Amino acid sequence: MYKNKKSGFLGVLVTIIVLIIIVIFSNNDSGVSFFENIANKVVSPIQNGLTFIKNKVSGNENFFTNVKDLKEQNEELLKKNSELETSLRELENIKTENEQLKEYLNLTEKYGEYKTISGYVINRDISNYSRTIVINIGSNDGVEKGMTVIGDKGLVGHVVSVTETTAKVQTIIDTSSSVSAIMSTTKDSIVCKGELDSDKTLRAMYIPTDANVIQGDSIETSGIGGLYPKGIHIGTVQKVVSTQNMIDRYAVVETAVNFEKLTSVLVIKNN
Amino acid sequence: MKRTIINIVLILTIFIIYLLQLNFFNWFTIAGVMPNLFIILVLFIGLFTSKNLGIIYGISIGLALDLLTSQTVGVTAVAFGLVGLLATIFDKNFSKDNRITIIFIVTASTILAETFIYLLNYVFLDSNINILAFVKILAIETLYNIILSIILYPLIQRAGYYIENEYKGNRILTRYF
Structure with a gap:
């Protein structure tokens, strides 16, 4: 396979470069990549000109009927908008009432009434198909199987197994949760x-x-x-x-x- | 003496691969998918050393991974043991010099091991089955494994021939001179 040393080394180098390019482009979250930008710069002036001509030719006869439709639509939407605004104001009132009632019943969303033990995440799953995390508190700290685990913003998961010093937590994004x-x-x-x-x-x-x-x-x-x-x-x-x-x-x-x-x-x- | 040194080096490689997989390949992903370097390692051990050693290393690596982070203990162990077994079958029937056979071996072992783990996890944990997403992730992971094995193979081959000399000195039939 790598009989000729020079071509073998070149092949490996090319594969490494291809891998880095694949990783960069597959993880690129922004919508348009650099090459797409260049291609667009070349093509768009021509495309703009052709579209302008097409609109001129085909759009003229629809122009006057469109204006009448648009005016009617506009009036209808304005009416609907004012109706929605009144119902939104009503909803806001009901919402604040609801919050007050909730507080009266002591059902706050903060977790003050629960007794909690704090811990850190020390290990993650290295598989692509499951999402389990390991935390650094165990049965010595009072953690038992089945306890709920939360983060500062919301639910994280529940404890599936416990050792003396660690515990495994199945997160809610795991496929079996x-x-x-x-x-x-x-x-x-x-x-x-x-x-x-x-x-x-x-x-x-x-x-x-x-x-x-x-x-x-x-x-x-x-x-x-x-x-x-x-x-x-x-x-x-x-x-x-x-x-x-x-x-x-x-x-x-x-x-x-x-x-x-x-x-x-x-x-x-x-x- | 030489065999113990080889085994110590292999165990060190296991730790290095675990740290790499946890920290580097967590970030260096193709579309969010990580490779599975342990499959390549077990394959390598099975191809170049004796049959029993491949299966033993596969089962122990799988068991260690399961005990660390998995909910079902033993599933990865059996899967990697199967990969070790498969490696000895491949060793007898294919040449290790041809690029195409290496790609084929890595593809077959990755697909077999990951499908086995996924199916058994479904049976034990009653997870949601999403065949399309699973096939997509498996395809990307297999591709990544193939690319990595092509990059690493000259290194593996040299180390492998050295180990093979030690373990099967007088029975090497599949290396063409």
Whole structure:
């Protein structure tokens, strides 16, 4: 394979360069890459000119009818806008009332009433298919199997096994994790499962067919199932994917905790 | 004496690969997917040393990885043991000098090991199955493993021939001079 030393070395060098290029381009989050920019600079003046001519030729006869339609549409939208604004003001009032009532019942979202043990993340999974973390507190510090683990922003997971000085935690983004949750405004219950292809989102399934899923809504644990206590913030709804029948639809929930940068966690002691 | 030195060097390589995998390849990913250098290592041990040593190293590395960070203990151990076994089968039937056979061996072992681990984790933990995402991640991981093995192979080959001389001095049949 590498009989000729010079060509063998060249082959290895080329492969290393190709690997670095693949890694850079596959992890590039910005929409347009450098080469796309250059290509666009060459092509866009010509394209702009042709599009201008096309619009001139085909657009003129639609111009006057469009103006009438647009005026009607505009009036309708203004009316709708003012209606929505009044209902939004009503919603704000109800929201503040709700917050006050919640405080009266002592159901605050801060975790002051739970006894917690704090720990650090010391190890992560090196596989691509599971997401387990290891924390530096164990049975010597009072950690037991099944305890909930939270971060400063929301739910992290639950303890699956304990040694004297460490504990393994299955995070909620692991594919074998299912969290029973409720949407905080409509109180409909859903199940949030971890996905293989994303470390930042969960898939919220089993949404009731008559439920109204609002984008940006906050998702909390429901306490059903006995695994996680009630009221812990999980994340926010990013988008809803509708399907042909209402049974199959699911929502993408962005987790409140950033699992890539997670360092310190709290283990909730009393359940 | 030589054999103990070789074994000590192999164990040191295991630690180095673990640290690399945890810190460097966590960041140097292709579309978020890391390679699995342990499969290449177990393959290398199985190809160049004796049959039993490949399986023993595979099972012990897998067991150590499971005890450290996995929820199901033993799954990775069996998978890597199978990779060690596969390596001895490949050793008898293929030449280690040809680039295409190396690519084929690495592809086959990666696909077999990761599918085995994924299936068994599904059986024990009742995880959600998402075939499309799994196939996509597996394809990228196999590609990454192939690229890494092409880059590292001259080094591995030289070390491997040295080890092979030690372990199978008078029974080397598959090296063409």
